[in-house]
Amino acid sequence: MEKTRGISRAHFLAGAAALSVAATVLPSRPAAASGGGLRHRGVVYTVGAGETPGTAWSAARMRRDIGAIRDRLHADTVDVTGDGVERLTTTAAEAAERGLHVWLQPTLADAPERDILEHMAECGRYAERLRRQGASVDFSVGCEFWLFVPGIVPGETVMERVENLLKGNVDPVRMQRELDRVTAKAAALGRSVFHGNLSYAAAQDDTVDWRLFDIVGIDYYSYFRHHADYVRELTQYRRWGKPLAITEFGTCTYEGAPQAGGMGWNVIDYDKGEIKGDLVRSEHTQAVHLTDLVRVFESMGLYAAMAFEFVTPDAPHRPDNPKKDLDMASYSITKAIKDRPDDPRSSWHWEPKEAFYALARQYGGCAQQR
Template sequence: MEKTTGIDRAQLLAGTASAALAAALLPACAARAGEKRPGEERPGEERPGEERPGKRPGLRHHGVVYTVGAGETPGTAFSANRMRRDIRVIRDELHADTVDVTGDGVERLTATAAEAAERGLRVWLQPTLGDVPERDILEHLAETGRFAERLRRQGAVVDLSVGCEFGLFVPGIVPGDTVLERVRNLLDGKVDPVVMQRRLDRFTAKAAAVGRSVFRGRLSYAAAQDDRVDWRLFDVVGIDYYSYFADKAHYIRELKRYLRFGKPLAITEFGTCAYVGAPETAGMGWDVVDHDKHPEEIKGHLVRSERTQAAYLGQLLDVFDSLDLYAAMAFEFVTPDAPHRPDDPPHDLDMAGYSVTKTLKDRPDDPASGWHWEPKAAFHALAHRYATARAAR
């Protein structure tokens, strides 16, 4: 089946942490691991593309995406206390060794990154401010990158990604005032590919330069699968991967294209939704919600299937293991604005979400309602795989 351009599912499915919190966690990181000079390798730290002696082959780092957006309602606004609990679960119950901290808001990003580092997780820090002027996006990147460098100097293991799928989130590359408008214009062919590529190259180079100016560790970018990127600008190739094939050989053949650059390959997003047939949508599984209805409603007669989601994640992990990839981050940990309604299938928005947990609201029709998450089959599948990998290491 033909794949489609990947997108940031969290942004489309649609309270602030204190900077003092993030700063307070830094000394503990430094005390645990010790400072180092810029460019100096810590004992046991791998350089990009370098294998440690005796290291068994397979996927090197197992992670999950944790989005720190403000939430669409009062009840789903960012909570530092909830974030701390989630990070502990990611380490102790999901058994991930890496967390991809993404979203917008420097204070939210830095507080979450500091918490993850303090808990001993590898941090993949990726600011994704969108739909604002270029200057604001680059300033947001610079401020986040400076904090990433502070974490790195004080002992944390941090990779910095300069952003995600710029064609969708940075105004002026693809026609359209919003992310959704740009997605539709791409799907409808209302884009001049030559002009788009020129604009994308220009902004990607700017973002890479900003990243290099503030951060001395590994630099990357989360590209859509079909993006043409000058990977000479980066240390790690990053791909948001949502392909679907009937057999493993096709996945391997496709992914090998990204290894030709001679750099480590990180799968910066992979996953699918929890309904029958979702993997075959190749990254467009989110597009089954009628947003014109109130309340929003699932189109058609989809059949919920957590098993389908879990099986797809396992299938891709098999592929990533066989290629000895650098890292893979499952998309995503939680999507609070897509609640699960077990007794109301037409309004079970969790079916159209990619999270490995399901959000349950105390009062389903109240925007200010409290909520909690429960693990889905995909959570348990990842936890088993990640625990096995951790034990092998």
């Protein structure tokens, strides 16, 4: 369900399962520690986001986007995520050829567990080929398995699993046991096909045996008024003595969105296809929150931080109709604009939001200092 990677991307319950750890420990090699500031500054690029006729994945569009990520956003890292081995690997290769650090993270959802693991392994094999050719590559075995892998939480689809979690229709002990099993299985398979730094993207309060991985990966959507509170919360993820990567961070594009955190997307009436209530669009709010977070990450010298996300084509911006301006519910740092707003087959383009320019200044300034 591609929509889950866009406006209904379920960070909704980031931290729903904070229970006991029970997993087999595999050999692990530490990633190199970072010195001052962030080691890798980047953005999440979702392949296949928006599967309508007008927004389906395009190799030509992807190449232009990767070029913009490097040359206009001044990022040195791209988190290539989504599903489809060919488009994931093609995008990873393009990023590597342009000299970007690649964080490759396949996230096939709502498929049988064996298919999800094989999809991951195929991407891992390709990541290893890139690494052996000299590319800078880290590999993540997946994202929030309790959400994407059927069988951990009741429900055949992402949205059904979310609904069951919200209603409490879940056995937390069984859920954690299954999450541990799938995570350990994925780590072992990932380690067998990829011999560089291995990671996983967990929700903030997930219980994960990080001994299985080289890099701790966290999808981070907290909001505090003071930087010290962010530092205090993030410090807990360093207790394993491993590099910390913020695999996602960001907020939506309206006043009050940072306070909503990972639930910021939940402002759309999907039956009507319009924004609920009387939200006030604010690109400035999004830009300030992202740049504040980057300052926190820089001050802590984290391994990596990837803003979520570059573009969300199935949440188009409608400057002429605020109720239909679904981009307000998007975490994207660009706004998708359709040539014919009411035509699902319409061509479209993206334009930078304030957050894009703000991150570009931060990323570019850090690159010059380095």
